[in-house]
Every structure is written in C-alpha cells, then in structure tokens.
Amino acid sequence: MSFEQLRLIEPVLKALKEEGYSEPTPIQQQSIPYVLDKRDLLGCAQTGTGKTAAFAIPLLQLLAETTPAVQKGPRPIRALILTPTRELAIQIQESLQAYGKHLPLKHQVIFGGVSQVPQVEALRRGVDILVATPGRLLDLISQNIVTLRDIKFFVLDEADRMLDMGFVHDVQRVIIKLPENRQTLFFSATMPPEIQKLAAMILRNPAKVEVTPVSSTADTITQSVYYVKKQDKRHLLQHILKDDAIKTLLVFARTKHGADRVVKDLVRVGITAEAIHGNKSQNARQRALSNFKTRQTRVLVATDIAARGIDIDDLTHVVNFELPNVPETYVHRIGRTGRAGANGIAISFCEEEEKPFLKDILKLINREIPVVKDQPFHDALVGMEAVKVPMPQNRPKKKAQGGGGGFHRNRQGHVNAPKKHKPKPQQAVK
Incomplete structure (x- = not known):
C-alpha cells in the first residue's frame, strides 16, 4: 500500500515524499483511515512502529481542511497532543513540522524545566496544534494563558507511560477541561487495567488498532x-x-x-x-x-x-x-x-x-x-x-x-x- 491510497492531500504527500517515505507502516495503514473518518481511536502499539505519524498525518490534514481562509485575531488551539516527556513532545513537534511543512498551520510545544516566556509568546501569537506535557499545560491553564475550549482533536500519547510516571491525575484534570464534542485518539504500548479504564472514560465507540504487542521484540x-x-x-x-x-x-x-x-x-x-x-x-x-x-x-x-x-x-x-x-x-x-x-x-x-x-x-x-x-x-x-x-x-x-x-x-x-x-x-x- 502507498500513502496515495490513504486519501491524503497533495501537500502532505509532497512532504512525505521529501522526507523519503513511500509506504505506510502497518499502524499507519490501519489508523489513518479511521482518523480521517473522524472516529475515536484506541491504538495499542509500541514505539518504533510509526505511531506518531499515524496520528500526526491525518490530524494535520483534518485541520488543514477546516482552517478558515481569513483568521481574525490569534488562532485558537484546535488540537491538543498530550505526551509524558519533554523529549517525546519535542519529537512530535519535529514530526508535525516535517509532515506539515506545506500546510498553513502553526504548532507549538510546551514543557517544563525551561523558561515559559518563549512558549507563552508563541501561544499569544496563536497556534493550531499544541503539543504539551501535563505539568506545564496545567500551569499555563491556571495562569489563563491557555484555554482548551476550542479543542476539536485530542491525542493522548504513551498513556501507560503517563501511568508509570504518576501523571494520570494530571491527565484527568486536563480531560475535564476539554469540550465533549471532540475527536479523541488514545495510544498506549500496553493496556493494564488502569489504562483500559481511562480509555473507556474518554473514548466514544472507538475504532481499535493493535500492532506489535509489547511482549514481542522485533525480528530485526x-x-x-x-x-x-x-x-x-x-x-x-x-x-x-x-x-x-x-x-x-x-x-x-x-x-x-x-x-x-x-x-x-x-x-x-x-x-x-x-x-x-x-x-x-x-x-x-x-x-x-x-x-x-x-x-x-x-x-x-x-x-x-x-x-x-x-x-x-x-x-x-x-x-x-x-x-x-x-x-x-x-x-x-x-x-x-x-x-x-x-x-x-x-x-x-x-x-x-x-x-x-x-x-x-x-x-x-x-x-x-x-x-x-x-x-x-x-x-x-x-x-x-x-x-x-x-x-x-x-x-x-x-x-x-x-x-x-x-x-x-x-x-x-x-x-x-x-x-x-x-x-x-x-x-x-x-
């Protein structure tokens, strides 16, 4: 299967070609059509399977298709990607930059451990996609710098890692602030009972995709x-x-x-x-x-x-x-x-x-x-x-x-x- 068969728009296909990608991985083949159909998604996949692109590519396309030609004032945050670590947040931001280079979309990453000033300045200029770690996001929400009222797409990445690092309560605090009328994509490498319970709480009739369970190691x-x-x-x-x-x-x-x-x-x-x-x-x-x-x-x-x-x-x-x-x-x-x-x-x-x-x-x-x-x-x-x-x-x-x-x-x-x-x-x- 090629990316062309996944109903992707030309600017995205052009970016993928420039990045040297010609064929989607199994999780991308399975996930992208569901996301483009605006289904909630429960994805069970470990890192190395290409799951970041599985949600980043269709998310960019959906946002591009609904971006107004003329925007009055700063852009509202329409997509939130929540991830457990700063390193992963930065890499997701890099993926959005690579796949969305030919789209008129803005994205910003926020995380703790560094000054919030540059992050705040970017947010005030307006962004379409926000990539965030839980702590810094809740901090900026409490300062009334970030609002989630316009969120149409929510991605929870590495959910089991959130659990391991003690972030589940922070995640729940974020979810409460999200609009109910949204599309949610939920990814986790493992599905322990606590993660299954969280998924059941926030997903509505989700499509389920499972690729390379955590118990397996790559034959390569x-x-x-x-x-x-x-x-x-x-x-x-x-x-x-x-x-x-x-x-x-x-x-x-x-x-x-x-x-x-x-x-x-x-x-x-x-x-x-x-x-x-x-x-x-x-x-x-x-x-x-x-x-x-x-x-x-x-x-x-x-x-x-x-x-x-x-x-x-x-x-x-x-x-x-x-x-x-x-x-x-x-x-x-x-x-x-x-x-x-x-x-x-x-x-x-x-x-x-x-x-x-x-x-x-x-x-x-x-x-x-x-x-x-x-x-x-x-x-x-x-x-x-x-x-x-x-x-x-x-x-x-x-x-x-x-x-x-x-x-x-x-x-x-x-x-x-x-x-x-x-x-x-x-x-x-x-």
Whole structure:
C-alpha cells in the first residue's frame, strides 16, 4: 500500500515524499483511515512502529481542511497532543513540522524545566496544534494563558507511560477541561487495567488498532546475553567498544547515579560519553541527545526516561548495562534499535542478582536469547544454572534451534568476537 491510497492531500504527500517515505507502516495503514473518518481511536502499539505519524498525518490534514481562509485575531488551539516527556513532545513537534511543512498551520510545544516566556509568546501569537506535557499545560491553564475550549482533536500519547510516571491525575484534570464534542485518539504500548479504564472514560465507540504487542521484540533485533560479575561490567563495556563498527551506542542504566558512573568510567579511558536522565537540566539533556545524534558523542547513557520516545536514526547497538526490573521496559529499551526494518543488536549484561529479571524478560518475550561465552569477562558461575523460558503445562517443549527464537545465524551478538577465528558455540538462554 502507498500513502496515495490513504486519501491524503497533495501537500502532505509532497512532504512525505521529501522526507523519503513511500509506504505506510502497518499502524499507519490501519489508523489513518479511521482518523480521517473522524472516529475515536484506541491504538495499542509500541514505539518504533510509526505511531506518531499515524496520528500526526491525518490530524494535520483534518485541520488543514477546516482552517478558515481569513483568521481574525490569534488562532485558537484546535488540537491538543498530550505526551509524558519533554523529549517525546519535542519529537512530535519535529514530526508535525516535517509532515506539515506545506500546510498553513502553526504548532507549538510546551514543557517544563525551561523558561515559559518563549512558549507563552508563541501561544499569544496563536497556534493550531499544541503539543504539551501535563505539568506545564496545567500551569499555563491556571495562569489563563491557555484555554482548551476550542479543542476539536485530542491525542493522548504513551498513556501507560503517563501511568508509570504518576501523571494520570494530571491527565484527568486536563480531560475535564476539554469540550465533549471532540475527536479523541488514545495510544498506549500496553493496556493494564488502569489504562483500559481511562480509555473507556474518554473514548466514544472507538475504532481499535493493535500492532506489535509489547511482549514481542522485533525480528530485526539480534539479542544476546553476557553473564558477567557486577564489578566487571564496566570493563566488558569498554571491551565491546573496541569494535570500530559500533559508531554509536545507547546504554541503559537503572539509576541516575549509575548512569553518571558509567559515563565517568568511559570518559576516563578516552571514550566520548554523556548521560541523560531526570537530574539533568532540559538544556543539558537536549544537548547530549543532539551530540549523540550528530555522532559528536559515541555513547549515550540513559535511564528509562529515554526508553521510549527518543527516535535516533541508524542506531545499531543498545546495551542493557543493568537489566530492568520491569520486563516490559526491556522491550522498550531494545526497541530503540532495529527500527523501520533496519537491523539492530541488543546486548544485555547479567550478573547473579539480575537473573530473576532475565527470567521475567524471557517469560514476557517467550523466546530464547543466546548467551555469549566468547568474551573475556564471562562468569561461568552466573551461567551455571540456565535461565529457562517458562513453558505452559501440557505443552511439549520446543527444541532450541541454532540462533534461538528465529535469529539470523550469522548475527548472534558477536560484536566483540576475535576476527581471526570463529567464535565458540553459544549456550541459549531457554
């Protein structure tokens, strides 16, 4: 299917072509027609599936088709996109700019952590689409700078992330201020009971679209596990980075302090690295992300604030320096690579105390992950008792096959294997 078959107007098609997009992703194929038909939408899709464009493209078209030729006074806000993090808000704004470059629409992003003055000045000039995080939006509403009385379209993005970050009550406060006569688009990577309840509250007879459930990992991502002692993790990371093929590497740590420590260790041995987490100022976080995207910085070390919503082109490698204690977070983390059909490599370090986390991850994704033994810091004691995928009762176990879980046999995470001889056989985590 092509974008032309989705009833898109010429200015949008022209922008998509200029951005190099010719075919919509599955969620775009399914969502865009519903949105153009002015249906409420419940979308279940993880990042990397193209969901931002799934709501941004039809939203731009609907607004363009209803924009008056002559506007008296400042433009009223007609569309609100609510998102949990500043980084994601900025990326949505960039997407609107790219897809709507040939449309007479104005959009503005607002978020906390920076001065509100430039944001307020833009709002007073008038905007059609407002992209906002909950805190700053409610703050500006309380100052009578923002009104939501003219909203015709409301997008709630990353709803489950809102729940994780404690923003559900803020979201509910925003919803109360919205007109009842509106079109609502609701997106979430997972659908826990609280999110299902929220969706039922704000959606009216919604069309439902589900693409790539959170429990699955993309087949384009080659996953591997390295058993290692806790104290050797930093040495193992430095060893992996000896591979010149790794131009950029996104590393995940569980804590802010841990992320800073990883950066300090890398910089000490001459590897350019920066951290991005909640204790960093907004300017520092944006600078670090920009340096990473332009390859001025080779390694970006992040806490889970960056697990979703940060879109980095051509990112080939992700390392879980510490395994997450929430298995769904693993899927979101490694989903930063292997996007849009590209290949990616996800490496996870596992020490003894993290084996229960690994077991939960395997249960969620229901597939094997190869263990790389051919590395100088392999801890045989950690790997002595194999972590197995829990299998349903009364169901015969499937025999593990070569690459495990359908991985390419010639790409099993050997990013640091000696090139002069074949790597040793791997043991699959079952």
